[in-house]
Amino acid sequence: MYTGHRLVAVQDFPGQVTLLRAIKVTTSSIQITWDSPLENETCLKKYQICWDSNGTNCETIPDNNSTGFTIDNLVACTTYNISVAALGISGSSENVTFINTTAPNPVRSISQSKKTTQYVILNWKPPDRGNECLESFAIYVCDHTKNIVNEKLIAIIPGSITTFNYTGLEACAGVLVNIKTMDQHKSTSDLGSGQFYLQAGGEAHESLDCVQQFEICWSQMERGSAIEGGCDVVSSSTTWFSIPGMVHDKGYRVEMMIIYFGGQTSEKYVLNVPKTPTLANMLYSATLAEKQGARAGNHSGPLS
Numbered sequence: 001m002y003t004g005h006r007l008v009a010v011q012d013f014p015g016q017v018t019l020l021r022a023i024k025v026t027t028s029s030i031q032i033t034w035d036s037p038l039e040n041e042t043c044l045k046k047y048q049i050c051w052d053s054n055g056t057n058c059e060t061i062p063d064n065n066s067t068g069f070t071i072d073n074l075v076a077c078t079t080y081n082i083s084v085a086a087l088g089i090s091g092s093s094e095n096v097t098f099i100n101t102t103a104p105n106p107v108r109s110i111s112q113s114k115k116t117t118q119y120v121i122l123n124w125k126p127p128d129r130g131n132e133c134l135e136s137f138a139i140y141v142c143d144h145t146k147n148i149v150n151e152k153l154i155a156i157i158p159g160s161i162t163t164f165n166y167t168g169l170e171a172c173a174g175v176l177v178n179i180k181t182m183d184q185h186k187s188t189s190d191l192g193s194g195q196f197y198l199q200a201g202g203e204a205h206e207s208l209d210c211v212q213q214f215e216i217c218w219s220q221m222e223r224g225s226a227i228e229g230g231c232d233v234v235s236s237s238t239t240w241f242s243i244p245g246m247v248h249d250k251g252y253r254v255e256m257m258i259i260y261f262g263g264q265t266s267e268k269y270v271l272n273v274p275k276t277p278t279l280a281n282m283l284y285s286a287t288l289a290e291k292q293g294a295r296a297g298n299h300s301g302p303l304s
């Protein structure tokens with residue numbers, strides 16, 4: 001009677017990834033994430049991500065405890081089949097697949113049609129292509145540094161409306177407004193041309209309270225040409241400025257520009273400082289004038 005050992009096949013490829021999903025969708029990208037396989041994770045080496053309308057574009061990434069990937073260079077309002085497979089030493093898991101659609105193209109331009117001290121009416125043009133999935137427009141505000149991370153959603157309006165009345169503006173406190181297209185899944189477009197700086201009517205320079213700082217630039221002039229100079233910025237509370245390293249007997253051109261809160265600037269104010277004579281030049285000029293006066297018959301001076 002044969003009592004040999006039974007051969008058992010050892011699986012040397014990982015199980016499927018789990019919880020595959022999109023966490024951010026824009027006009028041109030889909031950011032996805034997943035959880036690592038629950039089975040045979042020790043033999044996991046890489047992940048293969050595939051996408052396209054028929055899933056033909058693929059990218060392989062190493063397993064460095066990374067379970068995320070951003071698919072770029074996509075087309076607006078296009079549906080993609082996205083799949084992820086776990087790759088092992090000698091085989092791969094079955095694909096895990098889901099479908100997602102990119103957001104519409106961005107708005108083309110923004111302008112204002114009316115501005116008062118209380119509100120501004122904004123107008124924009126919708127995208128002329130890649131707009132078949134457009135359902136609404138999302139209105140955001142963000143800080144003066146154009147930091148998209150800090151943008152705050154303030155309104156969602158129907159896609160048939162291309163105007164918005166922004167209220168609540170404060171003097172000297174301009175705000176950046178971002179307008180993005182949005183689809184039925186609330187995915188928003190790239191920013192594109194959808195940013196506009198708002199400030200209440202009554203320009204900033206009408207109020208000294210809106211002044212943030214002054215920029216002062218100077219240059220040493222020689223025969224009408226600037227040969228040496230520099231720039232400095234002083235606070236709004238400063239009412240004087242001393243040009244560093246100023247050289248006597250040289251002319252200077254000074255330019256001052258007012259910088260307001262929100263980044264607006266004034267026109268440049270120009271001051272031409274004539275040559276400052278040295279003491280020797282002043283004495284020489286006085287002596288020369290006295291001599292010229294004496295030759296003309298003016299004997300009131302000490303020279304004859």
